Amino acid sequence: MTLLSIQNLKVHFHTEDGAVRAVNDVDLVIEEGETLGLIGETGCGKTVLGLSILRLLSENTKVEGKILYKGKDLLKLNEGEMRKIRGKEIAMIFQNPLTSMNPVLTIGTQISEPFELHQGLKKKDAIQKVIAILKLVRIPSPSERINEYPHEFSGGMRQRAMIAMGLACEPSLILADEPTKGLDVTIQAQVVDLMKELTTNSKTSMLLITHDLGVAAELCDNIAVMYPGEIVEYADIKELFKNPKHPYTQGFLGSLPGRGLKPMNGMSPSLIDLPEGCKFHPRCPFARERCKNKRPEMVEIGKKHFVRCFLYD
Amino acid sequence: MIKFIARRLMIAVVVMLGVSLISFSLVFFAPGNPAEVIIRAEIGEEPTLEEIEFFFQEHGLKAPFFTQCAQWLYMITHGDLGTSFRTEEPVLVEFIDRFPATLELAVAAMFIAILISIPLGILAAMKQNSVLDHGSRFVALWGVSMPNFWLGLLLILFFSVRLDLFPCFGYGGIEYLILPAITLGTGMTASLMRLMRASMLEVLRQDYIRTARAKGLMERVVIWKHGFKNALIPVVTVMGMQVGHLLAGAVIVETIFAWPGVGKFLVDGIYARDYPVIQGFILIIALFFVLSNLAVDILYTYLDPRIRYDVKKGMK
Known part of the structure; x- marks a missing residue:
C-alpha cells in the first residue's frame, strides 16, 4: 500500500542572491515497509525535500504540488493537524546530532518529549519508555545515561540517541537525513546495522537521504538519484548498481573506490543558477544539441526502472 | 563547585x-x-x-x-576604610547607614528591567518585523539614548507635578521608589530587551529548534523549553556587568530624587575632596562588580551544562 506519494513537488525560496530552486517537479512514492534511498551530492536539494514533507522549512519558502500521506495532502493541513503528524506519524532523524540536540536539556528529557506529547504519558512513565528505547539502540546503562547531556555522549551514541528520538512513537515513516554523516567507519557500520535491524523487523517505511552509496546499498530497497532539484533515475537497488542508465548515475557509481575512482567532469550547478534543458548537460559526455534546450521527461526503460535522459527516448 | x-x-x-x-x-x-x-x-x-x-x-x-x-x-x-574628613565618622559606618537605600533602588531598577525586557525581547523575536518588533525597537532606542538626569526630570514633571501621582523626591514607601527606579532602570531595560531579541533570534535558527518542531511540539513549548535557557546565556552575562553600572548610575538618580543612598553621599564627598569617602566608594562598587560577575559564572553552570568548573571524569 502506498504510504507517501509526492506529486509535482516544487520548493523555491528567495535569498539575497536570487531565487533558489531547490526542488523541481519531483514525483516519488514510498510504499508501506519500503526503504527508499534518496541519493545525490551535497547541495542537490535532498534535505530540503525531506524537510518539506514535515513542513519544517522557513516561512519564506514556496512549496507547490502535493504530498499525500495516507491519502491526505500534508500541504493542505493546518498547523495543529500538522503537529499531530510530526513525531507521531512521520519522524525525522537529523544529521549532525551535536547541533540537532538541545545542549541544555538532558537526553532523557529530549527523548521523553514525543512520548509525553503523543501518547499522553506522565514524565515518570515516559522515562521508562526512554530507557527501553535507549536499550534498543544499545546505549549502555541507559537508566544513568538519561540524566546526561548531549555533549557527554560520544558521536556514535549521540547518533543512536537521535535515532531513538525518531523511533520513539513508532512512526509509520522515518525521514533519515544522512544518519551516518561524520561518524567513524566502525561506528558507521554499527549505526547502519542498527537501522537495518529496526527497519526490517517492522512495518516502518523510511526515506534515507544520503550521499553515501555504501550505506544506501545496505539499507535501501529502491533508490532515487537526485541531481540539482530533480530525480534523474529511479530503480531498485540491485538494478541500479548493476545497470545504471543515466550518465550522472554512471559517473556517480564510477567515482566509487571499488569502481575505478574516476572523478566526474565539472561541478554540480548552483541551485540559484540552474542550466536550461537537461540539468546535467554541461557535464555530460553524451550531451547533444537538444539536451541544452529541452528538459527530458522520465521514461520507463525496464521493470520499475525510470530514467530522465534523451539517450533512452 | x-x-x-x-x-x-x-x-x-x-x-x-x-x-x-x-x-x-x-x-x-x-x-x-x-x-x-x-x-x-x-x-x-x-x-x-x-x-x-x-x-x-x-x-x-x-x-x-x-x-x-x-x-x-x-x-x-584590616577592614578600616578610614574616617571621613567632613563628618569625622568612619567611612564604613557612613556606608552601612546609606547602602540599604541604594540597594533598594538598584534592586527595584533591575526588577523592572528584567520584568519588561525579557518578555518583550522574546515577543519581538517571535514576531520579527511586526509592528510590535518595530515599536519595541523604537522604544529601546529612546530608552538607551535618554540620559538619566533628563528622564528623571521629565518623569517628575509629568507624574509628580502634572498628574500628582507620585511624590517628586524623598524616601519612604513604595510610591517614593517608583520614579527613581524607572529612571535608573530604563537604560538597562532597553539594552537587555534588544539583546534578548537578538539572542532569541539566533537560537531560533539553530538545528535543535528544528528538531523540537519536528517532534510536533507547540511553538510555545519550542520557545520556552528549548529556546529560552539557551537564549538567556548572553543576556545573563550582560546583566551581571550592568549591576556595577546600576550602582554608578544611582549616583545621579539619587541626587535628582534626593534619595538618601551612598550616591548622594559620594557626590558631596567628591565636591569636598573627601578622599576616604571617594576611595571607599570606588572599592565598594568594584566589590559589587566582582561579586555580581561571580554570581553570573555560577548561574552559567545552571543554564549551560557544557560549562563545568569541577574536574569530573578527567575532563575540565
Whole structure:
C-alpha cells in the first residue's frame, strides 16, 4: 500500500542572491515497509525535500504540488493537524546530532518529549519508555545515561540517541537525513546495522537521504538519484548498481573506490543558477544539441526502472 | 563547585587590591585641596595657611605618596576604610547607614528591567518585523539614548507635578521608589530587551529548534523549553556587568530624587575632596562588580551544562 506519494513537488525560496530552486517537479512514492534511498551530492536539494514533507522549512519558502500521506495532502493541513503528524506519524532523524540536540536539556528529557506529547504519558512513565528505547539502540546503562547531556555522549551514541528520538512513537515513516554523516567507519557500520535491524523487523517505511552509496546499498530497497532539484533515475537497488542508465548515475557509481575512482567532469550547478534543458548537460559526455534546450521527461526503460535522459527516448 | 568559588574569591582579592591601588593613586594625584573646601565649609571664610597646614598634619596628608599608599593598603586590609574628613565618622559606618537605600533602588531598577525586557525581547523575536518588533525597537532606542538626569526630570514633571501621582523626591514607601527606579532602570531595560531579541533570534535558527518542531511540539513549548535557557546565556552575562553600572548610575538618580543612598553621599564627598569617602566608594562598587560577575559564572553552570568548573571524569 502506498504510504507517501509526492506529486509535482516544487520548493523555491528567495535569498539575497536570487531565487533558489531547490526542488523541481519531483514525483516519488514510498510504499508501506519500503526503504527508499534518496541519493545525490551535497547541495542537490535532498534535505530540503525531506524537510518539506514535515513542513519544517522557513516561512519564506514556496512549496507547490502535493504530498499525500495516507491519502491526505500534508500541504493542505493546518498547523495543529500538522503537529499531530510530526513525531507521531512521520519522524525525522537529523544529521549532525551535536547541533540537532538541545545542549541544555538532558537526553532523557529530549527523548521523553514525543512520548509525553503523543501518547499522553506522565514524565515518570515516559522515562521508562526512554530507557527501553535507549536499550534498543544499545546505549549502555541507559537508566544513568538519561540524566546526561548531549555533549557527554560520544558521536556514535549521540547518533543512536537521535535515532531513538525518531523511533520513539513508532512512526509509520522515518525521514533519515544522512544518519551516518561524520561518524567513524566502525561506528558507521554499527549505526547502519542498527537501522537495518529496526527497519526490517517492522512495518516502518523510511526515506534515507544520503550521499553515501555504501550505506544506501545496505539499507535501501529502491533508490532515487537526485541531481540539482530533480530525480534523474529511479530503480531498485540491485538494478541500479548493476545497470545504471543515466550518465550522472554512471559517473556517480564510477567515482566509487571499488569502481575505478574516476572523478566526474565539472561541478554540480548552483541551485540559484540552474542550466536550461537537461540539468546535467554541461557535464555530460553524451550531451547533444537538444539536451541544452529541452528538459527530458522520465521514461520507463525496464521493470520499475525510470530514467530522465534523451539517450533512452 | 566549592573549589571553583574558592578559587574565584581568591582572584577577587587580587582584583580588589589592584582596584584599591589605582583608586588611591587617582584620588591622590587629582587636583584640588580638601583642606580649603572643608575648612571653608566649617568656618565660613577663607582658611589661613596655618589652618591648612594643621589639617594636612591631622589627616596624615603630608607624608610621601608611597607611605600614604602603604598606610591605606594596611588599613583596608584590616577592614578600616578610614574616617571621613567632613563628618569625622568612619567611612564604613557612613556606608552601612546609606547602602540599604541604594540597594533598594538598584534592586527595584533591575526588577523592572528584567520584568519588561525579557518578555518583550522574546515577543519581538517571535514576531520579527511586526509592528510590535518595530515599536519595541523604537522604544529601546529612546530608552538607551535618554540620559538619566533628563528622564528623571521629565518623569517628575509629568507624574509628580502634572498628574500628582507620585511624590517628586524623598524616601519612604513604595510610591517614593517608583520614579527613581524607572529612571535608573530604563537604560538597562532597553539594552537587555534588544539583546534578548537578538539572542532569541539566533537560537531560533539553530538545528535543535528544528528538531523540537519536528517532534510536533507547540511553538510555545519550542520557545520556552528549548529556546529560552539557551537564549538567556548572553543576556545573563550582560546583566551581571550592568549591576556595577546600576550602582554608578544611582549616583545621579539619587541626587535628582534626593534619595538618601551612598550616591548622594559620594557626590558631596567628591565636591569636598573627601578622599576616604571617594576611595571607599570606588572599592565598594568594584566589590559589587566582582561579586555580581561571580554570581553570573555560577548561574552559567545552571543554564549551560557544557560549562563545568569541577574536574569530573578527567575532563575540565
